[in-house]
Each structure stands twice: as structure tokens, then as C-alpha cells.
Amino acid sequence: MIKFVVVEDEPLVQEIIKKILRQISVKNEENLEIVYYKKYTPELQNEIDNELYRKVYIMDIELENSISGIEIAEKIRENDWDSVIIFVTSHDSMFETVHRAMLQVFDFIEKWKNMETRLADDIQKIFNKKIDSRMLKLHGKHVDLDIYMKNILYITRDKEDRKAVIHTDTDNVSFKVSYSLTELKEMLDNRFVQTHKGCLANKKRMTEKNYAKGYFVLDNGKSVDMLSKKYRKEIDAE
Amino acid sequence: MNEIIELYIFSLIFQITAVYAFGKIISKKANLKMIHYISIISAPIIPVITSKLELVLISLIFTIIYFYILFQKIYKCTKLEARNYSIIIWTFSLLFDLVVMLGINVLDMSPLIETNKTVYTIFGTGMMSINLIVLVNIKKVVKIIHKLSLKMEKLKITANHIIIVLELYIFIDFLSTQNLYDKFILTLTVVLGLIIISEIIVFITLKYQVITYKKTNKILEKNDAINRRIITQYRILKHNLKDKLLGVKTVSNKRAKELIDDLIKEYNESFYVKNDINEMPTGINGLVFEILYDYKEENLKTTIKNKITSDILESVGARSYNLFCEALGVTLKNALQASKSSEEKLICLEFKESKEKIILSIINTFAGSLDLERIGSIEYTTKEEGHGLGLFSLFGRKNLSVTTTIKNNLFINNIEIKKRLKK
Numbered sequence: 001m002i003k004f005v006v007v008e009d010e011p012l013v014q015e016i017i018k019k020i021l022r023q024i025s026v027k028n029e030e031n032l033e034i035v036y037y038k039k040y041t042p043e044l045q046n047e048i049d050n051e052l053y054r055k056v057y058i059m060d061i062e063l064e065n066s067i068s069g070i071e072i073a074e075k076i077r078e079n080d081w082d083s084v085i086i087f088v089t090s091h092d093s094m095f096e097t098v099h100r101a102m103l104q105v106f107d108f109i110e111k112w113k114n115m116e117t118r119l120a121d122d123i124q125k126i127f128n129k130k131i132d133s134r135m136l137k138l139h140g141k142h143v144d145l146d147i148y149m150k151n152i153l154y155i156t157r158d159k160e161d162r163k164a165v166i167h168t169d170t171d172n173v174s175f176k177v178s179y180s181l182t183e184l185k186e187m188l189d190n191r192f193v194q195t196h197k198g199c200l201a202n203k204k205r206m207t208e209k210n211y212a213k214g215y216f217v218l219d220n221g222k223s224v225d226m227l228s229k230k231y232r233k234e235i236d237a238e
Numbered sequence: 239m240n241e242i243i244e245l246y247i248f249s250l251i252f253q254i255t256a257v258y259a260f261g262k263i264i265s266k267k268a269n270l271k272m273i274h275y276i277s278i279i280s281a282p283i284i285p286v287i288t289s290k291l292e293l294v295l296i297s298l299i300f301t302i303i304y305f306y307i308l309f310q311k312i313y314k315c316t317k318l319e320a321r322n323y324s325i326i327i328w329t330f331s332l333l334f335d336l337v338v339m340l341g342i343n344v345l346d347m348s349p350l351i352e353t354n355k356t357v358y359t360i361f362g363t364g365m366m367s368i369n370l371i372v373l374v375n376i377k378k379v380v381k382i383i384h385k386l387s388l389k390m391e392k393l394k395i396t397a398n399h400i401i402i403v404l405e406l407y408i409f410i411d412f413l414s415t416q417n418l419y420d421k422f423i424l425t426l427t428v429v430l431g432l433i434i435i436s437e438i439i440v441f442i443t444l445k446y447q448v449i450t451y452k453k454t455n456k457i458l459e460k461n462d463a464i465n466r467r468i469i470t471q472y473r474i475l476k477h478n479l480k481d482k483l484l485g486v487k488t489v490s491n492k493r494a495k496e497l498i499d500d501l502i503k504e505y506n507e508s509f510y511v512k513n514d515i516n517e518m519p520t521g522i523n524g525l526v527f528e529i530l531y532d533y534k535e536e537n538l539k540t541t542i543k544n545k546i547t548s549d550i551l552e553s554v555g556a557r558s559y560n561l562f563c564e565a566l567g568v569t570l571k572n573a574l575q576a577s578k579s580s581e582e583k584l585i586c587l588e589f590k591e592s593k594e595k596i597i598l599s600i601i602n603t604f605a606g607s608l609d610l611e612r613i614g615s616i617e618y619t620t621k622e623e624g625h626g627l628g629l630f631s632l633f634g635r636k637n638l639s640v641t642t643t644i645k646n647n648l649f650i651n652n653i654e655i656k657k658r659l660k661k
Contacts, residue, residue, distance in 0.1 A: 098541065098586045098601055101648050142614030142633065143642040151646055163609070170604035171580050171646040178611045 002126070004034040005047055007072060013088060013111060017058055020116060024123050039066030048076050054083055056126055058119070061089040063101040073103045081135055084126055088115060104148070136166075136187055138177050145175060149188060153205050153218050155228065157181055157198035169205070169220055193235045199226035203235065245289055248363040249282030255367040256305060256327050257312065262374035263323050263383055274312055281308075298404060302328045322387040327370070329403070333374045334366045336410045343413070398441055405434050456553075462520050476505070478486065517542045519550050519589060525563055529570050536578040543604040551595055553657045558637050562596065562655045565632050565640060569600050569651045572629060576604035576649060584648075591657075598653045605647075615640060 004021055008014045014036060018221065025032045033053075037044045040063065047055075057076060059069040072086050087099075087108045096108045106126070109118045121178060138145045153167045158176060166175045169238055177184075181200055185192060188200070195201045201224070208217035211232055215225045226233075257278070261268050281304055288297035305324035309315060338361075373379045409430055456606035481503060487498045518526055530540065551559045570587075577585050588599040614629045632640045632653075639654040 097539075097582065097584060098648070102601065102645055102650070138610065140610035140613060142629075143610055143644060145610055145644045147644070147646055161609075162612070165607070168646070171582075171603070171648050173605060174607045176607065176609040176611070186384070 002032070003053040003055045004032055005037070005044070005055050005057045006034065007037045007039070007044065007057065007063065007069060008088065009038045009060060009064045009066075013060070015214075016116060017088070017119065020120050020123065024120065024127070025122075028127055030127075032051070039063050040072055044072070045075070048072075051080070055080075056084045056086070056123070058086045058088060061087055070099060070103070073099070073105065079104050086119070086122055088119065127194070134189060136184075138175075138179065138187075140177070147175070149191065149202070152188075152192075152202055153220070153222070154199060154201040154224055154226075155181065155184055155192075155196070158197075178223070194231045195224075195235060196226035196228045196231070200226070201226075209235065242286055242290065245286045246282050249285045250279070251363055251367055252331065253278055253282060255370050256331075258309070259327055259370050259374045260305075260309050260323055261313060263326075263380055264313060264315055264319060266315065268312050269314060270312060274308070277308065298328075302400075314458045318391060319387070322390045323383070325390070326383055330370060330373075331366060332403070332407050334369065335362065336407065338365070338409065340360050340413070373404075393469060396397060400583075402438060402441060405437070409434055412476075420453065458524075459520055462523065479505075517544045518587075519544060519546050521551060522563070522566065524587070525566060526570065529574065531565060533574045533578065536574075536583065538574065538577055538583045538585055540585045540587070542587045542589075546589045546596065548591060553591075554596055554637075554655050555658045558655050558658075561635060561638050562598075562653065564652045565638060565655075566598060566600075568629065568632060569640070572580050573600045573649065573651065575604035577602040580605040580647065582647075593657070595654045595656050600651045600653070601645050604649050608644070610644075 006014060006017050008017060018034070018036075021032055021034055035047065037047075057073070059072060061069040065070060069087060069089070073087075076083060076085065081104060084106045085103060086106050088111055089108065096105075099105055100108065107118070107122050109115055109122070125238045134149045136145075136147050138147075138151055147166065147168065151168045151170060153169055153198055155167065156165050157163075158165050161176060163176045164179050164181055166184075168174065168179060181194075181198070185194070185200055191204045192200050193203050201216060202218075205218050205220075206216050207219050210216070211227060211228060212230050214227050215223050216227045257268065284300050284304075285297045288300070302324055305328060306320050309324055310317065310320040313320075374383075412430070413427060483498050483502055487495050490498060495606075526542075530538075550562065556560060570585075573585055577583050582603040584601070584603045586599075586601040588601070590597040590599070614633060629640070629642070632638065637656045639652075641652045641654075643650045643652075
């Protein structure tokens with residue numbers, strides 16, 4: 001069951017959210033559990049700490065006489081990376097980009113701009129598909145790295161440095177880490193398969209496999225020459 | 239034994255005189271309770287013991303601390319009043335003692351004093367007490383003391399002041415009791431004198447420097463406020479001009495429209511003004527602006543959020559402030575370098591504070607390859623050669639904490655600097 005936690009201090013906006021959730025509930029023939037808060041309270045913190053449910057937080061950023069929605073989101077993300085966060089607010093776009101990535105915010109919706117339609121669409125999307133927010137967490141000497149598994153394309157072995165290289169889908173960003181492929185495979189979920197002695201790849205991001213020529217193609221069009229027949233069974237397994 | 243009793247009685251007389259003088263200065267009646275009587279009677283034991291053991295310094299320090307506490311309890315006065323008037327009475331007694339000692343030495347009366355110590359003590363303490371009583375009964379003198387106290391309120395009395403006064407006392411005491419015709423004693427006196435004079439000169443120079451810095455800081459703050467106002471006015475002007483030009487554009491022909499577009503473009507590009515400069519704490523904004531200015535051609539998207547309401551310099555102190563600025567400079571330059579090569583070109587600065595510390599988060603996008611183990615280690619850099627010492631130099635610094643986290647394509651540096659403990 002999904003629990004909805006609404007944190008909004010404007011009664012009118014709270015009413016609109018209530019109405020949308022009721023409509024979605026009827027449409028999907030599902031009883032929704034919804035709790036409302038006007039600001040950050042110890043009860044809300046208990047809600048955040050409760051790990052029994054996967055939650056959808058619909059929050060305002062500027063909350064009167066309280067810590068902001070962003071700070072509440074930071075508290076949520078201290079332990080919980082599975083719940084969904086939607087901000088209903090007015091904000092500048094750069095601020096949105098940073099926090100969207102940092103706090104894995106599902107959407108920033110402007111209050112007085114198609115709010116009803118957009119919020120309804122978002123909630124429907126949440127109902128339709130499982131939100132993928134699993135992270136790989138690694139530690140360096142001075143730096144910690146948190147990276148969404150969905151953003152990892154493949155991982156190779158750098159023979160010279162004897163380090164693993166994690167290739168991601170953003171800005172050609174890659175990370176050299178002092179972990180073995182075996183260690184990383186244990187930390188990752190089953191979407192990652194061994195495609196070669198020196199390569200782990202994200203199965204969900206593969207669009208083409210050519211065992212004869214020994215390469216696979218990813219959804220960003222990049223081709224990687226590290227596909228071995230030896231691992232075919234694991235790769236092709238559902 | 240007689241000597242101990244004499245010393246005790248004279249210390250007691252001085253204390254009672256000091257209590258009386260304090261009451262006269264602040265024009266309040268003493269609220270004496272049994273505990274205060276016991277304290278006044280028993281406290282002179284300490285100067286007696288320290289005098290017998292020749293621990294003059296301890297005796298002096300004890301007296302001033304004791305006066306400070308005793309006056310507060312008896313007269314229910316403020317801490318500041320107790321502090322200022324205790325120091326004035328204490329300094330008066332010291333000066334009187336020194337004048338008497340110097341007089342004795344100049345008049346070569348030391349052998350006479352040696353044989354008649356009691357007479358000397360009676361004379362010294364008695365004269366001092368009588369003088370003190372007479373002085374605090376003269377209205378003009380009390381007025382001068384009040385004025386002096388007001389000046390002392392502005393002056394922060396530090397350990398340095400007390401140390402210098404004590405050093406001077408001990409030095410003059412040494413002068414008055416030693417035979418200056420002895421070559422060794424004379425040389426020692428000159429050396430000690432020079433050391434104390436140099437110390438006072440250094441102290442005064444440093445004090446003067448601090449005053450100059452404070453004045454400069456005030457001027458900078460004023461300039462900063464003016465600049466902020468100019469920026470706001472500039473923004474309004476730019477906005478209005480743009481609106482008016484767009485208005486003219488609606489009634490212009492094709493050629494004029496093109497000219498107006500060119501004009502707006504040129505106008506937008508030829509000035510670099512960070513609107514959110516007003517968001518940043520004073521002082522820090524200049525530093526950030528100067529660093530950002532070097533990257534004005536890079537089209538970086540910067541966003542600045544400030545939740546700090548206190549004065550950073552005041553709350554962390556000058557040394558930590560410099561450290562904070564150094565860390566900000568190093569981290570921000572790193573962030574800008576990394577961000578300019580990324581697709582999103584984002585830089586976000588967040589200034590926050592808690593009770594104990596000032597926190598700055600610098601968040602930036604980046605591109606390319608990073609070695610997790612080597613980030614922050616000596617000579618590792620993603621920039622040009624010779625730029626790798628920055629982040630490394632910030633680790634392990636006292637009062638400063640720099641933590642780095644990477645979340646996907648966001649590089650997050652948190653700089654934390656401890657606030658000063660409030661007295």
C-alpha cells in the first residue's frame with residue numbers, strides 16, 4: 001500500500017490535493033491512506049521514521065513558522081530513498097534542478113500553473129510504475145559517492161590502476177573506485193549482469209546484444225565491446 | 239607571630255576601606271550578611287600566607303578576583319560595575335604602594351625600614367586607606383572615576399592588560415628594592431625594562447592595527463551597502479529600459495526592430511552583475527563576486543541561498559574567518575572549473591548556520607572521470623597541471639571541516655567552521 005503524506009499550510013491547496021487524491025483513488029479502485037500536516041512536527045518525523053510503508057510526500061517548500069519543505073526532504077532522504085517526493089510550490093528553475101537531483105525529487109509543480117492536471121498525472125505515473133530509486137553507495141578516502149543504479153550504464157576493470165570504472169549516463173561522468181567487480185556486483189541488484197570477465201552491465205539499459213561480434217549497445221547509442229558468450233545464460237535470463 | 243598578626247590586621251583594614259570606597263563610588267548602601275562578614279574576616283589570610291611565602295603575584299591576582307566577587311555580592315551591582323571599580327581601587331593601591339616604595343628607595347630609607355617594618359606597614363597601609371577614604375569623598379574625584387569607568391566599558395579588558403600591569407608592578411617593585419649601584423642588578427634592570435617596553439610597544443601596535451582594521455571594515459561595509467543599492471537600482475533601470483525598448487519595438491519597422499534587438503543583446507552582455515549578490519553575507523559577497531567574475535564568459539547558472547543572519551566575522555573570529563574565506567575560495571574555484579565543462583553548468587551556494595557553526599554548501603555539476611580514492615589527496619586534480627593542492631590543503635585544519643559527497647553528477651562540498659564560544 002502507498003501512503004500519502006501531504007505537508008501544506010495553505011488550506012485551499014490542501015483542498016485541491018485532497019480532491020485529486022480522492023479522484024485517483026476512485027479511478028484506481030484503491031483505498032489510499034492520506035495524512036495531512038501543516039508544518040514539520042514530531043508526528044511528521046515519526047511518519048518519516050516509519051519504514052513500514054513506501055510513501056509519497058506532497059509538500060510545499062515555504063512552510064509558515066516551520067522548517068522548509070527542502071529541509072523536510074533532507075530529513076526523509078537521511079534514510080529513505082524509496083519514497084517519492086513531489087513539491088508543490090513556486091520556485092526558480094535552477095534551484096529545482098539542484099534539488100531534483102540531490103533529493104531525488106519526482107516533480108516540482110508550480111501551484112497556480114496546471115497544478116491539478118500535473119499532480120494527477122504524477123500520481124497516476126506513481127501508480128503505474130515502480131519508482132526506481134535504488135542507490136549504490138561507495139566510500140573513498142575523503143569522498144562519499146551515492147549514485148542511482150538506474151544511472152549506471154556499465155562497470156569495467158582498469159587493469160593499469162587495478163580499479164573499477166563506473167560509467168554513467170550523465171555528462172560522460174565516470175568514477176574510478178577501489179573495489180573489485182565481485183564486490184560491486186554484491187552491492188548492486190540483479191539488473192547488473194556480468195557480460196565479460198572485466199565488465200558488469202546494466203541489463204535494463206541494453207538495447208542490443210551481439211554475442212558473435214562480442215559487443216552490446218546501450219540506450220544512449222554507445223557500443224561496448226565487452227560481451228562474452230560465457231555469460232549468455234545469465235544475461236538473457238529474465 | 240607578631241608579624242603575621244600585623245600583616246593580617248593591615249590586610250583587613252585595606253579590605254574594609256576598599257568596601258567602603260566602592261560603596262561611596264556607586265552611591266549604594268552595603269547589604270552585609272553574616273556570610274559577607276565571615277568572608278571579609280577570613281579573606282586577609284590569603285595575602286598573609288602569600289606575603290610570607292613571597293608570592294606577591296598570587297596575592298595581587300587574588301585581591302582583584304576577590305574584590306570583583308565581593309563587591310557584586312555586597313552591593314548587588316552589575317558585573318561591569320564590579321569589574322571596573324575593583325580595577326580602579328586595585329590600581330590605586332598598587333600605584334600608592336609603588337610611590338611609597340620608590341620614595342623610600344630614593345630617600346635611601348631602606349635600612350631604617352628594615353629595623354622598623356611595623357612602622358612602615360602602619361604608615362603605608364594607613365596612608366593608603368586614609369587617602370582612599372578622602373578621595374572617594376571628593377565629588378570631583380568620584381566623577382572622574384565614573385568617567386574612567388565609562389571609558390573602561392568600551393575597552394575590553396583582556397589578560398594582556400592585566401599581565402602588563404602586573405609586570406610593571408613587579409618591575410617597579412624590583413627597582414625599589416634592589417641596589418641599583420650593583421652592575422649586575424643594573425644590567426638586569428635595563429634588560430627587564432627593555433623587554434617590558436618592547437612588549438608594551440607590540441601590544442599598542444597590535445591594538446592600533448585592530449582599531450584600523452575595524453575602521454576599514456566599517457568603510458567596506460558601508461561601500462558594500464552602497465553597491466547593493468546601486469545593483470538594485472541598476473536592475474530596475476535595466477528592467478524599465480528593456481520594457482520601454484520592447485514597447486518602441488512594437489511600433490518600429492523591420493530594420494529598427496533588428497537594431498533594438500541588437501541593442502538589448504549588447505546591453506545584456508556588456509554588464510556582469512550578479513543579482514543575487516544581495517543574498518550573500520556581507521564580506522563574503524565580494525569574495526564570491528570576484529571569483530565568479532573570472533567565469534562570466536562561461537554562462538554558468540549560479541544560484542545563491544543565504545540563511546545566515548549573524549555577522550560571520552563576529553561569530554567565528556578573525557582567524558577562523560580567514561580560514562573560511564580560504565576554504566570558500568579553493569572550493570568555489572574547483573567547483574567553477576568542474577562545472578564549466580558539464581552540460582548543465584550549475585553552481586549552487588547555500589549559506590547556513592547552527593548554534594555551533596557556519597556552514598557553506600557548494601554544489602556543482604561536473605563531467606568526465608573522477609578517481610574516488612584520489613580526490614582530496616595531494617596533487618590529484620581534474621584541472622590543469624599544478625592545481626591539485628587546493629582541496630588537500632583544507633583537510634585536517636583546526637576548527638574547519640570539509641566534507642565532500644558526490645551524488646550522481648553533483649559534487650557537494652560542505653565547509654563547516656566553528657563559531658566562537660559565547661562568554
